Amino acid sequence: MSFALKLMDWYRENGRDLPWRNTQDPYVIWLSEIILQQTRVEQGMPYFYRFLEAFPIVTKFAAADEEEILRLWQGLGYYSRARNMHKAAKMVVDTFDGIFPRRYQDAIRLPGVGEYTAAAIASFSSNEPRAVVDGNVYRVLSRYLGVTEAINSTKGKKLFAELAQEMLDPQHAGIYNQAIMDFGALQCKPKKPLCATCIFQLSCVALRDGLVDALPVKLKGRASKNRYFHYFIIRKDDQLLLSKRGEGDVWTNLFEFPLLESTEDLSIDALYASADFNQYFTADVQIKPVGEPIKHVLSHQNIYARFYVVNNPNSLKIKKTEWNYFYFEKIDTLAKHKLIFSFLEKNKQLISPNY
DNA sequence: AAAACGGGGAA
DNA sequence: TTCCCAGTTTT
Numbered sequence: 001m002s003f004a005l006k007l008m009d010w011y012r013e014n015g016r017d018l019p020w021r022n023t024q025d026p027y028v029i030w031l032s033e034i035i036l037q038q039t040r041v042e043q044g045m046p047y048f049y050r051f052l053e054a055f056p057i058v059t060k061f062a063a064a065d066e067e068e069i070l071r072l073w074q075g076l077g078y079y080s081r082a083r084n085m086h087k088a089a090k091m092v093v094d095t096f097d098g099i100f101p102r103r104y105q106d107a108i109r110l111p112g113v114g115e116y117t118a119a120a121i122a123s124f125s126s127n128e129p130r131a132v133v134d135g136n137v138y139r140v141l142s143r144y145l146g147v148t149e150a151i152n153s154t155k156g157k158k159l160f161a162e163l164a165q166e167m168l169d170p171q172h173a174g175i176y177n178q179a180i181m182d183f184g185a186l187q188c189k190p191k192k193p194l195c196a197t198c199i200f201q202l203s204c205v206a207l208r209d210g211l212v213d214a215l216p217v218k219l220k221g222r223a224s225k226n227r228y229f230h231y232f233i234i235r236k237d238d239q240l241l242l243s244k245r246g247e248g249d250v251w252t253n254l255f256e257f258p259l260l261e262s263t264e265d266l267s268i269d270a271l272y273a274s275a276d277f278n279q280y281f282t283a284d285v286q287i288k289p290v291g292e293p294i295k296h297v298l299s300h301q302n303i304y305a306r307f308y309v310v311n312n313p314n315s316l317k318i319k320k321t322e323w324n325y326f327y328f329e330k331i332d333t334l335a336k337h338k339l340i341f342s343f344l345e346k347n348k349q350l351i352s353p354n355y
Numbered sequence: 356a357a358a359a360c361g362g363g364g365a366a
Numbered sequence: 367t368t369c370c371c372a373g374t375t376t377t
Contacts, residue, residue, distance in 0.1 A: 036372045043363060043371085077361025080375075114374045134372045154356060181372055190370065191366065218369090222358075250360065298361055299370095338362065 003144070003203070004169035004176055010199050011179035014186060016041075020048065021178065026107070026125040027058045027100040030088075033117045034081050041185075047076055058100050061089035070253060070335035077338075079252060084112030102126045115161070123177045129170035132177045133161050136184025141167065142216035143188060146205025151216045222300070228265050229305040231257040231343075232280070233290060236313045238354055239325040242334070246322065250298065251337040257307070258323060265304060285315035291347040296339045305339055309351070328355045 001009075018041065020032035031051055035044040050072055055061035061069075066086050073082035088110035092100050101107045102125045108118035115133065122128035131137075138151040141163050149156040169176045187194050195207050206212045234241040234257075242255045260276050268289065271277055281287075287308040296303040310316070326334065336344070348355045 033372065038360090038371055038373055039362085040364070040371050075362075077363085078373085080360065081373090084374085112374065116373055120372070132372070135370070136372070177372090185372085252360095296362095300359060300361095 002169075003167055003200075004172075006199055007179045007183060008169065008172060008175055010187070011175065011182055015178065015182045016186070019045075021124075024125050025100075026102045026121050027092075028052065029121050029124045030100065030107075030110075030113070030117070031055075031085075033120045034085055034112055035076070037081060037117070038078060039076065044076070047073070055089075058089050058092050059098055061085070062093045066253065067335065071333060074335050074341065075338055079254060079337075081112055083253065087111040088113065102128070104128055104130050120177065123173040125174075127172070127174050129168060129173040131161075131164035131168040131173075132181065133157075133164045134181060134184075136181045136188075137164055138216050139190065140180055140184045140188045143193075143206035143212055144200060144204050146209060146211060146215070148211075148215070148217050150219045152219050156217075224298075225301045227301055227303050228262045229303055229339075230260040230262070230266065230271055231305060231307045231340075232260070232287070232310050233257055233307060233351055234310045234313050234316060235352060236325055238352070239327050240331060240351070241313070241316075241323055242326050242331065243320070244322045244324075250301075253335075254337045254340075255331075255334045256336060256340045258320075268308075271308075280316065280318060281310070282315045282317055286311040290350050291343060294339060294343065303339065305343075307343060307347070328352070 020028060023029065032044075032048050035047050035051070054068075054072055055064060064086070066083060069082050069086050070079065073079060076082075091110055092098060095109075096106065101110070102122060104118045104122040107113050107121045108115065113121070119130035119132045122130045123132065138160055141147065141160060142151065145163065147159065147163070149159050151157070151160060187198060193212060195201065195204075195212060198204065198207070201207060206215050241258055243258050245251045245254050245256060258280070260271070260274070260280065262274070266274065268287070271287075287310050289306060290309045291307050294305045296305060331344075
């Protein structure tokens with residue numbers, strides 16, 4: 001029996017029952033697929049329900065404010081996904097007449113929809129024969145076929161895309177795609193794959209050649225950079241000064257406190273003495289550390305954050321357009337990144353008894 | 356061809 | 367610590 005048929009048999013017995021599998025609605029599939037990009041099923045699940053409830057149809061999504069979408073997305077990471085979803089929803093309304101596209105060639109035009117997601121939408125919604133290539137597929141195919149080409153090289157990506165398309169059962173594209181991803185997630189796992197109970201024991205090249213732990217091959221990325229953030233908590237009665245981050249860095253359009261960044265860790269005295277600090281504040285300003293310093297790890301940088309309470313809002317010398325005061329109740333509704341909302345969760349009371 | 360882009364869970 | 371997750375976009 002062929003690889004595809006055995007795989008689909010395995011899936012009928014062992015596949016997961018996931019909520020987005022009970023629909024052929026391309027909008028609902030799109031919602032789930034964007035949420036699941038580089039995200040574990042368990043982590044994405046609550047967000048899927050949250051978004052489906054807030055925006056049951058694409059026109060509702062398109063009509064929402066970006067603020068509301070980012071707030072719902074808060075904590076999931078890779079926030080460009082949320083911003084692109086909003087653009088995509090508007091494009092569906094404007095360009096596709098409000099009908100969410102099912103065809104690969106249409107879906108891939110949407111911002112945030114790449115080859116994987118377009119293949120998922122097309123195959124799950126209408127069985128269009130497009131093979132998905134995600135992390136699971138790379139792993140399963142590299143092991144089963146014994147492919148040692150790096151999965152994150154340009155050459156490797158092209159090769160695996162071709163192999164995936166060859167292995168696909170074009171008559172059952174949707175089920176096949178679900179099956180190979182579940183097989184990768186549940187059986188052919190990254191660590192300690194379940195080869196002892198695997199249906200492909202006799203045909204898997206990696207198992208035959210003792211390469212299971214060596215595959216897939218992946219080129220190392222670059223080392224993370226260290227950044228040092230000094231956040232200033234500036235309170236005027238029951239309002240705090242918040243800053244909306246701009247483009248070109250992490251956390252685009254999310255709120256945080258006014259910030260000074262340094263390339264090295266700074267003592268509080270060094271901070272007082274720095275040129276940047278003296279551009280922000282008058283000479284008589286006093287700041288006091290509040291809460292614990294936080295090390296926040298991103299995929300490509302380590303951020304060391306310290307927080308300081310500023311004694312008097314009038315000691316702030318400058319005013320940036322991205323800075324605004326917000327009441328405590330309003331702040332709770334704004335989209336903040338993890339570093340900020342976890343700080344607030346812990347230290348609200350230290351900022352003001354009223355908060 | 357690389358680098359940027361989050362956050363969390365598992366070993 | 368390291369790896370990697372139903373990847374895409376920008377440089």
